[in-house]
Amino acid sequence: MSAPSDAVDGAAPSAAGLAAGLIDAEAERRRQQAESSREVLFADELLPGVGDEQLSLRAGLAAGGSATFLTLTTLAAMDELESAALGILAPDIRDAFGMSDGAIVFISAASGAFLVLGALPMGWLADRCRRSRVIGWAGIAFSAMVFACGLAANAFLFFLARFGVGVAKSSTLPVHGSLNADTYPIGVRGRLATISAGAARTAGALSPLAVGGIATLAGGDDGWRWPFLILGLPALLVAVWAFRLPEPPRGQHEMKSVLGEVVEDVKPMPISIEAAFARLMRIRSIKSSIIAFSALGFSLFTGGVLSNLWAEDHYGMSTFERGVWGSVSGASLLLALPIVGPWYDRLYRLDPSRALALLGYLILPGAVLLPIQWSMPNGIAFMIAGIPAAILSSVTFAMVGPVLSSVVPYRLRGLGSALSAIYIFFIGATGGALLAGLISNAYDARVAVLVVGIPSTLIGGLLVVRSAGFIKHDLSLVVQELREELDERDRQLQDPENIPVLQVNNIDFSYGHVQTLFDVGFEVRRGETLALLGTNGAGKSTILKVVCGLGTPSRGVVRLGGRTITYVSPEQRGSYGVHLLPGGKGVFPGMTVRENLEMAAFRVRKDPADRDRRFAYVLDLFPDLAGRQGQLAGSMSGGQQQMLALAMVLMHDPEVLLIDELSLGLAPVVVQDLLAIIERLKADGLTMVIVEQSLNIALAIADRAVFLEKGQVRFEGPARELAERDDLARAVFLGKEGG
Numbered sequence: 001m002s003a004p005s006d007a008v009d010g011a012a013p014s015a016a017g018l019a020a021g022l023i024d025a026e027a028e029r030r031r032q033q034a035e036s037s038r039e040v041l042f043a044d045e046l047l048p049g050v051g052d053e054q055l056s057l058r059a060g061l062a063a064g065g066s067a068t069f070l071t072l073t074t075l076a077a078m079d080e081l082e083s084a085a086l087g088i089l090a091p092d093i094r095d096a097f098g099m100s101d102g103a104i105v106f107i108s109a110a111s112g113a114f115l116v117l118g119a120l121p122m123g124w125l126a127d128r129c130r131r132s133r134v135i136g137w138a139g140i141a142f143s144a145m146v147f148a149c150g151l152a153a154n155a156f157l158f159f160l161a162r163f164g165v166g167v168a169k170s171s172t173l174p175v176h177g178s179l180n181a182d183t184y185p186i187g188v189r190g191r192l193a194t195i196s197a198g199a200a201r202t203a204g205a206l207s208p209l210a211v212g213g214i215a216t217l218a219g220g221d222d223g224w225r226w227p228f229l230i231l232g233l234p235a236l237l238v239a240v241w242a243f244r245l246p247e248p249p250r251g252q253h254e255m256k257s258v259l260g261e262v263v264e265d266v267k268p269m270p271i272s273i274e275a276a277f278a279r280l281m282r283i284r285s286i287k288s289s290i291i292a293f294s295a296l297g298f299s300l301f302t303g304g305v306l307s308n309l310w311a312e313d314h315y316g317m318s319t320f321e322r323g324v325w326g327s328v329s330g331a332s333l334l335l336a337l338p339i340v341g342p343w344y345d346r347l348y349r350l351d352p353s354r355a356l357a358l359l360g361y362l363i364l365p366g367a368v369l370l371p372i373q374w375s376m377p378n379g380i381a382f383m384i385a386g387i388p389a390a391i392l393s394s395v396t397f398a399m400v401g402p403v404l405s406s407v408v409p410y411r412l413r414g415l416g417s418a419l420s421a422i423y424i425f426f427i428g429a430t431g432g433a434l435l436a437g438l439i440s441n442a443y444d445a446r447v448a449v450l451v452v453g454i455p456s457t458l459i460g461g462l463l464v465v466r467s468a469g470f471i472k473h474d475l476s477l478v479v480q481e482l483r484e485e486l487d488e489r490d491r492q493l494q495d496p497e498n499i500p501v502l503q504v505n506n507i508d509f510s511y512g513h514v515q516t517l518f519d520v521g522f523e524v525r526r527g528e529t530l531a532l533l534g535t536n537g538a539g540k541s542t543i544l545k546v547v548c549g550l551g552t553p554s555r556g557v558v559r560l561g562g563r564t565i566t567y568v569s570p571e572q573r574g575s576y577g578v579h580l581l582p583g584g585k586g587v588f589p590g591m592t593v594r595e596n597l598e599m600a601a602f603r604v605r606k607d608p609a610d611r612d613r614r615f616a617y618v619l620d621l622f623p624d625l626a627g628r629q630g631q632l633a634g635s636m637s638g639g640q641q642q643m644l645a646l647a648m649v650l651m652h653d654p655e656v657l658l659i660d661e662l663s664l665g666l667a668p669v670v671v672q673d674l675l676a677i678i679e680r681l682k683a684d685g686l687t688m689v690i691v692e693q694s695l696n697i698a699l700a701i702a703d704r705a706v707f708l709e710k711g712q713v714r715f716e717g718p719a720r721e722l723a724e725r726d727d728l729a730r731a732v733f734l735g736k737e738g739g
């Protein structure tokens, strides 16, 4: 039941009846929304990577060639070696530069924040450029900055060098993750991630020995510099080799698993970071796991440094002793990784939600293990007791990559990983470092670890378990999107002359938590005028926002001339010819008509011939405005201002013109003038989508109509057929103005 249809029936509903109706309608909307957010559209075996044949590691590696994996793993191992070096050398660097505990904890963990600065551009590059090049250049920068750490003359220069290392390292998560996911089949992602983490850990485990050994051998106050100076060279060699790695088609393994073939987008449209992030944060399994892993980051990143400081200050352990125990801890993780990787891959093939839940259950015991470790009576017991918690958190962190690769839309892999890097390292690592640094300075390292570590482990574990409940739904959306792409590709191949100018397919859209569009879809052909009709609040204006890029849908695709523009920015869509005339006042009232039009011609200010052509066209179309060019826009009538707003949007020479509320609030005589102009635009071949409250006006101008109710399409077809649908037509305002 809805208020508008009651009103049309002519019955005067009571206030209580209206309120009950609204409550019912809201309850129905919530039910529909809850259903659509968990609904699994396809059987398990149709989801990417689920129910596939078991794949041996060797076959998986052979499918993409082992060079990529080996190179990326070596680079990741060097990252880890370098990070571990910092943890081990922290007390020496602190003493060399006369810093406090808080300062060295902050500098070590703040690489996380520096890493975030690079993550966005790296993710953006990963989604649009050849990834091997990005990896090569980032590797070169990394080796240079590591070298600079060893040469730093004071604490500030050391801080700057750490900044450089952090930014250079930021390619690891977005670019390596994206390249690995597109190079190797889904069935081996868990194992590859654990091998990579294992190699990194081996480097990390050897690092304390190597780093401690080199620093002790070099001796003196400056011994800590040598490990940095020596590491720079091999990092440089691997980076140069990385330029030679092959570039696989994006999303190829999801496509092979779901469609049996690869549909390659050869000239993809540029992706807007804002749209990508908006879309990603609407995918619930991604959002929950990203927040979960950032909560975990609070304890994971500061834990190592604080343990080392505590071991030296409280138990009097030397650099070498700490190094040995760090190596033992790292080595014991290696025993766990070969179990978890295959376990994850097997579970994922059977049921992805169980694979994700497994990770959550592995995180939770850490909340009990931490206080046990930090209550140990001596250094050796302390180091041994820390091993189980370190293993569990590191194992689950190794799986961030495979989890994200499975649910992030393949076009957004780089930015998806960048988003998680921002959350994990900026909020998790830096937030954790600041908090732990403050608490450590005010109390001690133990209080810092317990206050920060226990809640973050609990929150992280529970959120990962929660995200397991959404993953099948989210994977089924991946399938739907891939199938839609294949159908579209086939359609374009069969009938290349007949590609619609605008396509809106399977769109879901929410304002915050309130979903307003449900599976909306329609097409507009070149030169066609489509009317969007519906009751108040049905979602008509929202559709226009989605088409012009002011809103990012949580599902579905928008295409312009057959090319996907779902993640393209509004400005860029404007340059491709999609323009919106918003409802309400669309002019600058304090400027003259001429100045308003000049503002609209800003884009072509450097091309006087084109600018003059547009002026001539618009002034010819609106002779009344031609005579009022010196008049202030605000002093004109509502109808004249609407004409000026239309003239301004036409100055952009649109290919698709979207008009919100064409006739709302205008006098009948003005509406007649407007309709004459719309007729002329139609005759000139302009494609238009017009939101219109009046059925009569819609019938007068539109070739086809889409009727919406409560965010769903109830009718799509020739406008005159809508007039014959009594049930729908009654719900629309029968236009006072037009007719």
Ligand SMILES: Nc1ncnc2c1ncn2[C@@H]1O[C@H](COP(=O)(O)OP(=O)(O)OP(=O)(O)O)[C@@H](O)[C@H]1O
Pocket (backbone or CB within 6 Å): 511, 516, 534, 535, 536, 537, 538, 539, 540, 541, 542, 543
């Ligand atoms: N910025 C916003 N934030 C939150 N909710 C919004 C926002 N804009 C619109 N809505 C809600 O979204 C739903 C669809 O609104 P929309 O404006 O798209 O409908 P419409 O069909 O154009 O209606 P009308 O003809 O009344 O403008 C409505 O329930 C509206 O209240």
